[in-house]
Amino acid sequence: MQKTGLMMTAKKNIWAENPVLIQVLGICSALAVTNTLLNTLIMTCGVVFVTGFSNLTISLLKNLIPRRVRMIVQTLIIAFYVILVDIFLRAFLPDISRSLGPYVGLIITNCIIMGRAEAFAQSNPPIISLWDGITSGAGYMYVLLLIAAVRELLGFGSLLGFRVMPEGFVTWTVMLTPPSAFFLIGIMIWIVKSISMRKGAGK
Amino acid sequence: MKKGILYTVLFTLVISFTFVLLLSTANQLTKERTKKNEELLLRKAVLNAFHIPFANDQEAYTVYDDNVTVVKKAGTDLFMHEKEGITTYAILFMGNALWGQVRGILAVNAEVTVIKGVEFISHNETPGLGGRIDEDAYKNQLRGEVVGAGGLIKGTRKGVYDYDHQNGEIDGISGATRTSESIEKIINSELKYLRKLLG
Numbered sequence: 201m202q203k204t205g206l207m208m209t210a211k212k213n214i215w216a217e218n219p220v221l222i223q224v225l226g227i228c229s230a231l232a233v234t235n236t237l238l239n240t241l242i243m244t245c246g247v248v249f250v251t252g253f254s255n256l257t258i259s260l261l262k263n264l265i266p267r268r269v270r271m272i273v274q275t276l277i278i279a280f281y282v283i284l285v286d287i288f289l290r291a292f293l294p295d296i297s298r299s300l301g302p303y304v305g306l307i308i309t310n311c312i313i314m315g316r317a318e319a320f321a322q323s324n325p326p327i328i329s330l331w332d333g334i335t336s337g338a339g340y341m342y343v344l345l346l347i348a349a350v351r352e353l354l355g356f357g358s359l360l361g362f363r364v365m366p367e368g369f370v371t372w373t374v375m376l377t378p379p380s381a382f383f384l385i386g387i388m389i390w391i392v393k394s395i396s397m398r399k400g401a402g403k
Numbered sequence: 404m405k406k407g408i409l410y411t412v413l414f415t416l417v418i419s420f421t422f423v424l425l426l427s428t429a430n431q432l433t434k435e436r437t438k439k440n441e442e443l444l445l446r447k448a449v450l451n452a453f454h455i456p457f458a459n460d461q462e463a464y465t466v467y468d469d470n471v472t473v474v475k476k477a478g479t480d481l482f483m484h485e486k487e488g489i490t491t492y493a494i495l496f497m498g499n500a501l502w503g504q505v506r507g508i509l510a511v512n513a514e515v516t517v518i519k520g521v522e523f524i525s526h527n528e529t530p531g532l533g534g535r536i537d538e539d540a541y542k543n544q545l546r547g548e549v550v551g552a553g554g555l556i557k558g559t560r561k562g563v564y565d566y567d568h569q570n571g572e573i574d575g576i577s578g579a580t581r582t583s584e585s586i587e588k589i590i591n592s593e594l595k596y597l598r599k600l601l602g
Contacts, residue, residue: 232529261418266411273418280422284429291433294440298525299534373577376532 206331213335220343220385221392225311230344230385231378233303237360240348242289242296243303248337250281251313255321255333257281262322274317275308282307312340347384351375445495445508446471448522452493452510453484454546476600482508491519494597498589501581503527505536509590515598518548518556521590533582540564544573545590554594558587 219225226247233243254277258265265273286304289297297304307313316336321329352358355375357365374380406414443460446467450457457466474483482493493510505526510519521542528534535541544564551557551571558575559565565574575583 235532264414266406266414269411269415273415276419276422280426283426287426287429287433287437291436291440294437294444298444299537377578 205328209328209332210335210338213332214339214342216396218339218343218392219312219315219336220340221389223312223315224389225315226340227385229303229306229310230347231381232306233300234344234348234381235351235355235376236299237345237348237352238296239300239303240344242293243300243307244337244341244344246282246285246289246304246307247310247313248334248341249285250278250307250310251316251337251340252330252333253281254278254313255316256326256330258317258321259324259326259329270322271314271318274314274322278313278317279308312336343385343388346388347381350384351380355380444524448508448524449482449493449510451522452508452520453482453491454510454520455484479600481600482510484510489513492597492601493519494593495524496589496593498585498592500526500528500585500589501533501579502529505586505589509593509597511594511597511601513601515554515594515601516550518545518550518590518594521545528579528582533576533579535576535579536582536586541576548573550594554598555591556587556594558583 213219217223220227220230229243229247234240254274257277258274261273261277282305285307286297289300289304313333316333320332324332349359352360353364354372357363357369357371372380443463447457447460447463449471450463450467453471455466455470457463470484470486472483474481479494482495484491484493490513491510492513493508495506496509497504497506499505503526505523505528507521507523507526509521511517512519523537523542526534526536528536541564544566545556547568548556549569549571555571557572559572560580561574562577563574565572573587575587
């Protein structure tokens with residue numbers, strides 16, 4: 201039963217109710233940080249960590265939090281974990297911290313984190329809330345990584361900084377600009393919707 | 404369960420205090436390491452601007468100590484490097500670009516007629532766009548650049564990086580015009596200031 205619950209939550213967050221492709225949340229960062237794969241990987245790891253642990257903390261404290269200050273406390277908890285990520289990056293991964301610049305701080309404004317805190321952690325037990333946060337973050341992570349892979353490949357001709365495209369390859373400057381992420385997200389939403397509709401029609 | 408106003412105030416106070424305490428503890432625990440990272444970043448930036456090679460982070464400390472001295476000119480700290488009787492100077496600069504402050508090192512010859520190198524320590528420009536000021540392809544335009552008319556450099560929009568080091572020109576980054584213009588402005592302002600200090 202417990203195992204089925206965990207599987208259902210994961211499937212829902214990663215595919216059926218994917219935060220980016222279905223709920224269209226977290227779009228700002230999807231446009232801003234996805235021009236290089238490494239930056240996207242670190243940033244999305246930060247989001248997975250923050251979503252998971254803020255969900256866990258909120259779920260543990262849910263019976264103590266007064267309703268009238270509920271959202272302020274949720275924001276405080278989310279900000280706490282984001283600043284923790286920032287402190288960690290500055291101390292242990294200074295180069296990544298430098299290249300991500302202000303985007304780490306902006307994790308606080310990611311709607312997915314607040315959305316999961318309010319919609320799930322506030323009314324569910326701690327372990328499943330932690331899992332819900334991690335899988336929601338993972339759903340966001342793989343979509344952004346796919347977008348970043350395409351953008352870096354076509355925009356720089358490389359993947360994770362390593363040259364992949366042949367010598368004469370002309371890079372697509374448009375892929376380095378945020379609008380290209382819009383096109384890619386649009387194409388991904390189209391593919392996912394088509395698959396879902398085909399599955400629905402088959403049933 | 405309905406909670407009264409006193410409980411709400413006390414809870415908010417306690418939870419805020421707890422999380423701030425935890426964060427300041429984390430900050431305190433990593434303070435030394437972060438400071439060391441920043442110091443190393445500055446040293447590496449100075450060495451790169453002077454074009455002094457080093458193999459790794461550890462070597463950067465010793466190479467810096469052996470080759471660079473800090474001199475004070477009119478209250479400003481300048482980094483000085485002497486090699487084969489030729490003295491070059493570098494300055495830590497700060498200026499505003501599109502999204503925020505840019506910090507870096509600008510190295511010049513003693514007459515401030517040739518830019519020896521530029522290295523950026525921190526910036527808030529868009530990764531992949533303005534953030535490309537960090538790439539060697541962009542910075543190498545300035546390495547050995549003879550300054551142009553009025554002792555300044557001129558930004559161009561040719562779409563191809565300018566490696567002719569005699570024309571006093573550098574080309575901007577495609578898709579990051581505002582950042583490129585800001586860098587040109589910052590460097591020109593530092594060149595003027597250095598001429599005043601060293602002239």
